[in-house]
Amino acid sequence: MQFTINGQPYQAEADIRTSLLDLLREHLSLTGSKKGCDHGQCGACTVLVNGRRINACLTLAVMHQDDDIVTIEGLGSPNKLHPLQAAFVKHDGFQCGYCTPGQICSAVGMLDEVEKGWPSHVSATLNDPDFTDEEIRERMSGNICRCSAYPNIVDAIREVADAREPVRAEAAE
C-alpha cells in the first residue's frame, strides 16, 4: 500500500486487520497518535485524513490507499511548534499529555469545519454560526481529557482562532 503521511510518501504492508492507528504506531514509528480506547470513544487517536479529522482506531489501514494523512508529528516539532501546539503549551492545555496529540489534531480539523461554516448541535443558525466558546466545547467533546484541562484547551483554541480571524476576513474580501 502507499499513502502520504505528513507530506512524505510511505509504502507499507499491513495485515488486513491492522487499524490505521496501529499502522502508525506499531509499523511506522509514528507514536504521537495515541491509543486510549481502540473503540472511537476517547479521541486520543485523532488524525487528519484528506483534511478531515477521524479516529484512526476506527478505520483499517487498507482503506487508505493514496490518502493524505497528517498526524501530530506533521503539524510541528518541539523546536518548531504549530500555533495550536504552542498555544496548548502556553495555556497549559494538557497535563499527562496522552490525549493531547488527538486534541490538537481534532482542533485543527474543527477550526477548518468552522471556517467552512458547518453548524454544530449548539449552533443557533445552520449557516455560518457564531464561533462561541460553547461551540468549541461542543465540537471538541469527542476528545476526552481525564486530567481535565478542558478550560485551558478552550483558551488555547480560542487564542489561535482569534489570531486567524483577520486572515479570514481578508480572504473574504
Add this chain to the structure above:
Amino acid sequence: MTTNALRMDKPVEESLLDTGVQGIIGKGIERIDGPLKVAGQATYSAEYEFPDLAYGFLVRAPFAAGTITAIDAEGAKALPGVVDVVVDLKTFIRNPQQGGETGAPTQGVKDVAYFGEPVAIVVADSFEVARDAAQLVSIRYEPTAGVYTFDDHVDDAIKPPPGSMPPYHQQGDLEKAMAEAAFTVDNVWRTPSQNSAAMEPHASIAVWDDDGLTLYGSLQMPSSDKQQLAKSLGERQSKVRVVARYIGGGFGSKLGISPDTVATAIAAKAVGRPVKTVMTRQQVFDATVRRSNTQQRFRLAADAEGRLTGIGHETLCSNLPGEGYFEPAGQATQFLYGGENRIIKHDLVELNRTLSGSMRAPGEAVGLLAQENAMDELAEAIGIDPVELRRRNDPAKDPQKDVPYSTRSLTRCLDAGAKAFGWEQRNRTPGGRREGDWLIGQGMAATTRTNMLQPSEAQVSIGPDGRALVETDMTDIGTGTYTILAQIAGEILGLPVERVAVHLGDTNTPPGAGSGGSWGAGSSGSSVYLAAQALRDKLAKAMGVDADEMTLKDGHAIAGNRRVAIGELVGDGITATGSIEPGKQEQETTQASYGAHFCEVKVHAVTGEVRVTRWHATFEAGRILNRQTARSQCIGGIVFGIGTALTEELVHDDRDGRIVNHDLAEYHVPAHADIPPMDIVFLDDRDPHANPLQAKGIGELGIGGAGAAVTNAIYNATGVRVRDYPATLDKLLEGLPAV
C-alpha cells in the same frame, strides 16, 4: 558524594525559595516537557522500540469464581504468527498491588476471584495475531460459590486492618450528643464503584538481558513497583529496573504493579524476546483497580448556635477477599470540623469484584460528599448560611489528636471564595429561581486534603557548562513534576529553567517518593531542594565565602564584588544527593490543604438534566510552586468531582460481579461540553511544618467537596436532595417542582 539529609523533626522557618533571587519559583512557568508532549514526541511506556519485539495479549477468565482445571491453548498455538501461550498459574498476580507496598500482591491465578482475571498470556509476532489467538484459548474450571452483591452482604462486613488511618475511632458519647442536640442530621449516602480512567491504558514492555529485567511500565511509583515486581518474580531487586519517563495519567490506578506487568515479564523470559503488552480499555476496567462503592451513615449533632457537639461517620465499602484495603472515607472527618463526641468507622464487605484501591483522593473524594451534604442539611435545619455554619465549626486545634494545625485556612478560603463568587446575592429558597426552562441553583462545599511527606531522594549535578541535571526515579503523571523540580533547583542555584534538565522515572537513579497521595511535590521537591542546597554550599566554598554572603543568579555566583560563571566554579562537575524523610512534625501538627468551592447549576425543569454553569474555588496549600500547573491540578480535581456528582458509576452485574459498563462510552467521564470556565484563586501561604519548600499537596485538593457543591446546588435549584450518587436525572424527576 555529598548527601544532604533532613528528617522533618522541626519546622523549617526559613526557606531558600524565599531567599533565592532567580525569581522563578511560584511563577506560572510553562511545562518544560510541554513541547515534547504537544508534538507527540514524549515516549510513553508502550512506545519504546526493540528489534524482535513480540506482542503480548492477556487471556482472561470468562467467569468470576472457580478453580482452573485446564487451559487448552493448542488452537491458539496453531495460529500462524503465535510464538507461545504462556501459562504460569502460580506466578501470575491475581490483582494489582496497592501503592507503596514493597511485597508481591496476591499471587496465583488457579483460583479465580473476579470476572476477567488475567490467567495466561498469548505472545505473537503481531498485535493482531496475539489478540485473535487469545480468543482461541479455552479455559476449563470448576465453579465455586462467589459473593457478588453488596446490599445482601452488609451484615457480613468485617473490620479491616489499619490503612492510611485506623478503621475505627471513638471518643465521647455520640448517642448522648445526638439525643441532647438542638439540631441533628442522620442520613445515609451511597456512592458507586468508580474507575480512574487514565487516558493511557496500563502497558508494559519487558526486556531481559545479562543484567536482568528492564520493565518499561506505566507506573506511578517506580521504586516500590520495582520491589513488588522483583518479589513477584523471585528475582533480586538489583536485577530489576523500572522505567516510567512519561505516564498518561494515573489517578491512583498505576500506583502498584498490575497483572500485565508480571505476565509480560514472565512471557518475555519464556520466549526469549522483548514483549509488549498493552491492556485494552476493557481490561483496564475489569482487571486493574476501582474505587470501592461506599455506603456512609453520616450524623451531625449541633447546639442551638450551630456548634457541633458530635460527628458520626460510618462507612461500608467492598474489596476482594483477603485484600484488606478500605476506602478511608472518614479521613477528613477526623479534623475538618470540631465536635467532641465522635464515631468514625470503616467496615469491609468481601466481594468477588475487581480489586478496590486508591483513586484520586482516596477517602476525601467520597467522604466529603456525605460530610459536606450533611453540613448543608444542618445549615438549613438551623436556618443559617452554610458558609457561616462552617465558620462556626472551624476548630482551634485538631479535635481528635489534640495537637495544633500546622496552618489552618478554612475560614479564609470560605470568606474569600464567597466574596469572589457573589454568594451573598444567591436565591435562598430551593426551587425559587427559574429562567425559562431551567431552574437555577447555587451551592458550596469545603474541601481539605491531608498533607503527607514520603521518603524521597534526588541527585543534582552541575557541569562545567553551567547546566544542572536533576535525577530521581520520581514520576510526572501530568502533575508538573518535571517543571517544578527544575524551578526549585533553578531558584536555589540561580539558573533559568532552560539550564536545568530533569530526568525522571528510572530506578537506576535515586529512589523518589513516586506520584500519589498529593505528596510528590513536597517530597520529591524537598529532595531536590536539599541536593541544591548542598551544591550551593560547594559553590560558596569555591568562591571562598559563606553561602549566605553569595547570590546565585542567571548562571553566575556573585559575592564580594566578584561575579563568576557557575560553570567555572565546578571543575569537572559537582554532584550532591538530597534526602528527605518524615519526622516528628507529622505527629506534632495536623497538616492539610484547604479550600472552598462555590458553583452554579441549571436543572432542566422538565427533564431534570443538570448543567454546571459557573465555578469558583479558593484554595490554600502553603507555597504554590507553579501557579499554572497548580491551577490545572485543581481544575482537574474539580472536574473529577463533577463527574462523581453527575455521571460516573461502574455498574456491577449482580450475577457475577462483572463490570457491565467497562469502556469510555458507557462509563461517563466529563467531556468538554460538561465543563464551564473555572475561576481558581490561591491564598498565598507558607507551611514551615510540612517541608523545606513550605508547600503542601494540591493534586487531590480540588476533588474533595466538589461533588457535594454540585448536589448542594441541585438542592438549591430544585428542592431535591440526592444522597445516592451520581445525581442522574432519574433521581431528580419525581421531586422537581410542578411545571
